[in-house]
Amino acid sequence: MSERSQSITMRDVAEHAGVSSSSVSRALSGSRSMNPDVRERVLRSAEVLGYEVNLLGRALRQQRLNVVGLILPDFSNPFFAAMAEHLGEVFRAAGFELLVSSAGDDLSTERHAVSSFLGQQIQALVIIPKDETESREALEAASRRIPTVQFDRRVATSGVPYVGCDNRAGIELIARHVRDVTPQGERVVFVGAGVSSSSARERREAFAALMPDALFLDGTFDVEWGHQAARLLLERSERGGTIVASADVIALGLQSELQARGRRIPQDFRVIGFDGIGVTGYALPALTTVRQPIEEMCAAILELISRDGLHPESTEVLLAPELVHGKSTVLEEDGAVAPLGG
Amino acid sequence: MSERSQSITMRDVAEHAGVSSSSVSRALSGSRSMNPDVRERVLRSAEVLGYEVNLLGRALRQQRLNVVGLILPDFSNPFFAAMAEHLGEVFRAAGFELLVSSAGDDLSTERHAVSSFLGQQIQALVIIPKDETESREALEAASRRIPTVQFDRRVATSGVPYVGCDNRAGIELIARHVRDVTPQGERVVFVGAGVSSSSARERREAFAALMPDALFLDGTFDVEWGHQAARLLLERSERGGTIVASADVIALGLQSELQARGRRIPQDFRVIGFDGIGVTGYALPALTTVRQPIEEMCAAILELISRDGLHPESTEVLLAPELVHGKSTVLEEDGAVAPLGG
DNA sequence: TTGAAAGCGCTAACAA
DNA sequence: TTGTTAGCGCTTTCAA
Numbered sequence: 001m002s003e004r005s006q007s008i009t010m011r012d013v014a015e016h017a018g019v020s021s022s023s024v025s026r027a028l029s030g031s032r033s034m035n036p037d038v039r040e041r042v043l044r045s046a047e048v049l050g051y052e053v054n055l056l057g058r059a060l061r062q063q064r065l066n067v068v069g070l071i072l073p074d075f076s077n078p079f080f081a082a083m084a085e086h087l088g089e090v091f092r093a094a095g096f097e098l099l100v101s102s103a104g105d106d107l108s109t110e111r112h113a114v115s116s117f118l119g120q121q122i123q124a125l126v127i128i129p130k131d132e133t134e135s136r137e138a139l140e141a142a143s144r145r146i147p148t149v150q151f152d153r154r155v156a157t158s159g160v161p162y163v164g165c166d167n168r169a170g171i172e173l174i175a176r177h178v179r180d181v182t183p184q185g186e187r188v189v190f191v192g193a194g195v196s197s198s199s200a201r202e203r204r205e206a207f208a209a210l211m212p213d214a215l216f217l218d219g220t221f222d223v224e225w226g227h228q229a230a231r232l233l234l235e236r237s238e239r240g241g242t243i244v245a246s247a248d249v250i251a252l253g254l255q256s257e258l259q260a261r262g263r264r265i266p267q268d269f270r271v272i273g274f275d276g277i278g279v280t281g282y283a284l285p286a287l288t289t290v291r292q293p294i295e296e297m298c299a300a301i302l303e304l305i306s307r308d309g310l311h312p313e314s315t316e317v318l319l320a321p322e323l324v325h326g327k328s329t330v331l332e333e334d335g336a337v338a339p340l341g342g
Numbered sequence: 343m344s345e346r347s348q349s350i351t352m353r354d355v356a357e358h359a360g361v362s363s364s365s366v367s368r369a370l371s372g373s374r375s376m377n378p379d380v381r382e383r384v385l386r387s388a389e390v391l392g393y394e395v396n397l398l399g400r401a402l403r404q405q406r407l408n409v410v411g412l413i414l415p416d417f418s419n420p421f422f423a424a425m426a427e428h429l430g431e432v433f434r435a436a437g438f439e440l441l442v443s444s445a446g447d448d449l450s451t452e453r454h455a456v457s458s459f460l461g462q463q464i465q466a467l468v469i470i471p472k473d474e475t476e477s478r479e480a481l482e483a484a485s486r487r488i489p490t491v492q493f494d495r496r497v498a499t500s501g502v503p504y505v506g507c508d509n510r511a512g513i514e515l516i517a518r519h520v521r522d523v524t525p526q527g528e529r530v531v532f533v534g535a536g537v538s539s540s541s542a543r544e545r546r547e548a549f550a551a552l553m554p555d556a557l558f559l560d561g562t563f564d565v566e567w568g569h570q571a572a573r574l575l576l577e578r579s580e581r582g583g584t585i586v587a588s589a590d591v592i593a594l595g596l597q598s599e600l601q602a603r604g605r606r607i608p609q610d611f612r613v614i615g616f617d618g619i620g621v622t623g624y625a626l627p628a629l630t631t632v633r634q635p636i637e638e639m640c641a642a643i644l645e646l647i648s649r650d651g652l653h654p655e656s657t658e659v660l661l662a663p664e665l666v667h668g669k670s671t672v673l674e675e676d677g678a679v680a681p682l683g684g
Numbered sequence: 685t686t687g688a689a690a691g692c693g694c695t696a697a698c699a700a
Numbered sequence: 701t702t703g704t705t706a707g708c709g710c711t712t713t714c715a716a
Binding site: 088 | 397
């Protein structure tokens with residue numbers, strides 16, 4: 001590579017324009033009380049020299065960096081990815097830069113990511129805590145210093161504001177639908193994702209309360225677990241039934257494994273997911289799922305962060321999900337399939 | 343929220359321990375030449391006061407922040423997400439923090455993300471440039487200041503080091519396989535993703551060179567385009583054929599739409615993807631695809647960044663992909679499907 | 685309206 | 701081994 005250019009500082013611009021660095025600062029920040037000619041001259045000099053502000057110097061002086069951090073457990077979960085994308089847009093529109101860091105599904109990495117963000121004096125932190133209890137320390141460390149919002153998963157006793165979808169309400173929508181579509185005598189199965197994240201636990205508990213006779217399997221939030229759960233079910237000689245997965249990625253794994261083993265969906269097994277974001281376009285048949293209101297959630301997060309300090313008591317925002325009917329639970333009514341050859 | 347704590351500085355720790363702030367700095371950085379007792383005392387004071395280093399102060403002084411940035415066009419592409427995850431691990435192991443920013447598939451946002459990272463004095467930048475020509479300015483602005491590597495997509499004439507998979511080689515593997523599995527007289531279709539990103543263009547051109555008689559359709563790197571392309575094909579009254587998609591997400595959309603419209607895979611249509619990451623577990627039947635060597639790519643990026651400056655000439659690292667056989671192109675040999683009831 | 689000066693928190697050169 | 705001091709680039713009083 002060619003030599004890197006030395007970075008141009010305000011001093012350089014000031015000298016070039018024949019003013020003091022205060023004037024450069026004022027010109028760049030658009031201060032009102034300033035001679036327009038001088039401002040022009042400064043801006044031109046900055047342009048000519050290719051000046052770009054050193055945000056570290058600014059942040060050190062101002063005691064804040066115009067950045068909001070997002071820590072998620074794992075980029076590879078499409079729901080989190082969709083969330084990161086949308087949250088970025090929302091913060092950008094509000095004048096913040098969103099920087100994202102993955103905890104690599106590891107507690108010490110998560111803790112490290114928090115420290116690093118704090119050390120960088122970011123303005124606020126949004127975090128999807130990996131673990132319902134073990135993430136507390138990291139979460140509280142952040143909350144002690146900057147406005148912090150937990151999203152999707154929460155450390156219950158932390159007192160840190162939380163935004164998520166109403167998992168119980170979502171599960172109720174699903175349970176009602178399950179009753180509608182499950183034939184007499186067929187099994188209902190809930191394929192969960194452990195109990196160490198609050199969303200997994202809440203969904204599982206809500207389902208257990210409504211359908212205590214269901215069969216419960218527990219794994220992780222990924223496709224592989226869906227495949228594995230399907231194999232487990234078939235090994236148990238289940239011939240059919242309705243399967244509720246606690247995430248769309250799991251539901252997709254279930255569907256594809258069941259189909260690969262010759263089971264028909266929805267005739268033999270019906271499959272229902274949860275999230276409604278990111279992967280539903282991959283599914284065949286289209287997945288019946290509960291859509292989390294991602295736009296409202298992002299708006300709520302921004303709101304909480306902006307208003308931080310005005311509401312001293314801890315806050316919890318639960319937004320209503322909606323059931324999206326796919327073909328993974330109900331046969332097409334028209335039964336029409338376009339004939340070969342279009 | 344409760345009051346945020348004032349941040350504790352080295353001064354505070356120094357006073358508490360009864361030493362100078364230089365000693366605090368030394369204790370924390372693990373300098374050899376230091377009285378172990380003093381170090382102990384300092385570390386204890388830091389612990390007691392809950393001191394955490396202000397990385398901005400450090401970075402301003404040291405003229406570098408121990409962070410590497412990654413800018414990608416879009417979190418929602420599972421290949422990019424997988425890449426971000428893996429790259430994070432690799433950099434973490436090498437002692438860097440990886441912060442990720444999305445360009446939101448927009449050039450001015452991409453440009454802004456670059457400026458912001460540069461302003462934060464990060465150590466190096468990895469970027470998947472959105473556009474083969476329009477991203478040049480942002481890319482070169484970065485490269486002028488810090489070690490910069492383009493990944494997956496490139497701005498050809500920029501002279502900025504590039505790491506990617508050998509798209510031509512990948513397409514050759516695919517073309518050979520296409521010849522093997524396509525019945526006499528059946529159509530070969532290439533479903534691309536425009537020509538404004540280098541990877542899309544390279545794959546398309548390589549395929550066109552090998553199979554000029556194929557039908558070429560162009561769209562974007564997402565599932566929706568896969569669905570749409572499938573509909574286009576059926577409208578053209580294609581009854582069957584082999585479809586090569588320039589990304590797995592497109593291939594998944596194609597498969598699910600074709601199947602939803604009653605076509606069988608691989609009997610009627612065979613589908614081949616490109617990327618080999620993350621999404622293949624979702625596919626039914628399992629996708630035949632070209633797997634990009636993601637681990638080697640990440641290693642190459644780290645290597646390039648670490649060695650930056652030693653190799654003045656521009657560098658290009660093309661790594662070999664491999665064909666992964668799925669069932670989307672070939673019928674199972676044993677034809678066995680587990681009987682109902684396991 | 686402008687400039688001089690101080691200082692954000694840190695580290696590193698230098699002196700003791 | 702330790703402390704003193706200077707200064708990274710910036711913004712913000714305070715004076716002029």
